[in-house]
Amino acid sequence: MALRLQPDITALNEVIVFKRNYLKKVKDRISDLSQKISLLDRQDQDLTERSAPPHSSLPEFQQLKATLDDHLEQAVNLEDSIALHTTLLPSPAQLLPVEILSYILFLCMEDMLFPEWGNLSFPPLVFGRVCSWFRAVALSTPLVWSSVSIHILPGRRWKDQFDSFLERSGSCPLRLELIWHPKRGDHETNMVYTILNQLMPSLSSRWQKLQLFVPDHTLSIILGNPLPTLEYLSLGSENDDPIPYLGSPGFAPTLRTLSFSTVHLRPLLWQMPWSQLTELNSKSQLSGSGVLRIFAQCRLLERCRLRVGRYNPHAFDPDPHHLVVMPRLQSLVFVIGNNEDCFGLFQRVVLPALTEMEFRSATMRAAGMAGQLFFHGESVWPKQHLVSLIERSGCTLERLALVGVLVHEMELRDTVKWLPSLTSLEYFIGGDMVPDDLKEILLKRQLGELR
Structure with missing residues (x-):
């Protein structure tokens, strides 16, 4: 859809200013004429008392009245013309270049990977309801469609x-x-x-x-x-x-x-x-050895989120000392089931760029009773495998998240103790379960107060 051409704003403003100045002169002339006619009217009252002919019957008075009527009509025409020209001025939004408005609209959609056009919150629809100009911009911006x-x-x-x-x-x-x-x-x-x-x-x-x-x-x-x-x-x-x-x-x-x-x-x-x-996600369960096979083929991965099952150390490579190096992997998320010990695969990988890890339960079941949550399954949290991975990789793990994975408080404290680079810990099982004193330690690390 082609956008309408903008008027010459400078020329339009010059016309409006000229007409407003001329209107001011006309109104000043109307004021002068009105005063003169008013003065003659008062004099007419005095003449009437002396039985003298009134000024209103004189040619000069009639000329003043005719001139006043002409100026009043001229003032009305000028006001109408100014109003018409003013409507031609663009609104403040129209003064913005179309490219900027289009970019603003595009920014509103950055987080919408596959939007539903029929949704009333779809940004181009919201944008188009502001005014006809915004609607024209939305329809003429192919990127948002x-x-x-x-x-x-x-x-x-x-x-x-x-x-x-x-x-x-x-x-x-x-x-x-x-x-x-x-x-x-x-x-x-x-x-x-x-x-x-x-x-x-x-x-x-x-x-x-x-x-x-x-x-x-x-x-x-x-x-x-x-x-x-x-x-x-x-x-x-x-x-x-x-x-x-x-x-x-x-x-x-x-x-x-x-x-x-x-x-x-x-x-x-x-x-x-x-x-x-550079990024891989899978809701389909992979065995621990399957994860290693994937890793061996994806050396450029930076982010990874996988549903992981048990690890069988003999299913991937007969050489137990074979290591898979992932030089760019920064973020790793494992979705695991209860009692599915996948952590043995950490012995087979080196992740030098790793900065954040997350473990989520795939099968967590909770029942509330008198404010108490009861969880089915046992803790499978292997602090030693994680610490060994960090030390072997030489990475700086800053964030660790545990969602629905049952971890005893002592294990949680030991994990924070043995990972001095850790500045963010999230532990959720029906709510935030991180003890307050650990939060204080992590906050001090963020602020550089603990080395």
């Missing part, structure tokens, strides 16, 4: 939304979350496949971020051509039919973030460009 979440449901509404997505996004890189869970025997399934087969091949060069909760065959349609600009891929298929060519050299050269977003997928079956990834 380049990301969307589309749920394929019966009917054509999803297709209309997809068409709007392509039209409004212009030539911008595209970010799409596509959700489709067709029911067996759905008569629209073939139609959807036909539409996707027509649309997707021509868009493969524009995909920047994809989050796909779709059948395997749909994955093949969307990911069936080289993806030169794809940076983020999240897979949520309910089956496990890996696409072999995703790992082909040059097929997805810019892919950096990969997520397996359902428990049904098995990451190790997928041929991916593992060696170029």
Whole structure:
């Protein structure tokens, strides 16, 4: 949508100033004429008492009245003209360059990876309700329309939304979350496949971020051509039919973030460009040895969040002294089940860049009774493995978070004691469980009061 041209503000202001100055002169002249006519009216009253002819019958008086009427009409016309010209002046918002307004709108969407356009809080909709000018800016900013979440449901509404997505996004890189869970025997399934087969091949060069909760065959349609600009891929298929060519050299050269977003997928079956990834997430459980196999292929990882099961030291490599070095890994999150001791794998890794770790329970169950929480399962917190990892890696661990993982207070205190670089500790089981004195110690470390 083309934005209307802004008027010449300088010339418009000059016209308005000129007319206001001229109006002032006209009003001054009206004031003078009114005073003269008022004076003649008072003199008429005196003449009437002396039975003399009134001034109002004289030509001079009639001329003054005619001149006053002309000036009054001129003043009204000037006021109308000034009001009209003033409406042509842009509002303060319109004085901002379109690029700045567009950038402000874009910043409102930075945290929205795949927004739902129908949501009333969708920033372009909120922005467009401010005024017609803001609406024009929103509609003419392709970048804010380049990301969307589309749920394929019966009917054509999803297709209309997809068409709007392509039209409004212009030539911008595209970010799409596509959700489709067709029911067996759905008569629209073939139609959807036909539409996707027509649309997707021509868009493969524009995909920047994809989050796909779709059948395997749909994955093949969307990911069936080289993806030169794809940076983020999240897979949520309910089956496990890996696409072999995703790992082909040059097929997805810019892919950096990969997520397996359902428990049904098995990451190790997928041929991916593992060696170029910087972030990996998996809701599908990996054994401890499976984690090591992943790590061995992902040496550039910086952030990692994995669902981890037990560790079998003999399932990965017969050499117990083999170490996997992850030189860039800064953040590591393990989601673990009760009594699933995965910590033995720490003996096999070196993480020199690690600054934060988080452990979350995958199966925590709690019941409240008289304000008391009861947890099922035993503590599996292995302080010695963690301390050994830190010492071997030579890293500076600053943040440790434990969510739903049962740890005895003494173990918690020992962990803080043996990790002098630790400045942030979070321990949640139905609430904040970090003792106050430990919080004080960590705060002093943050402030540099403890060395």
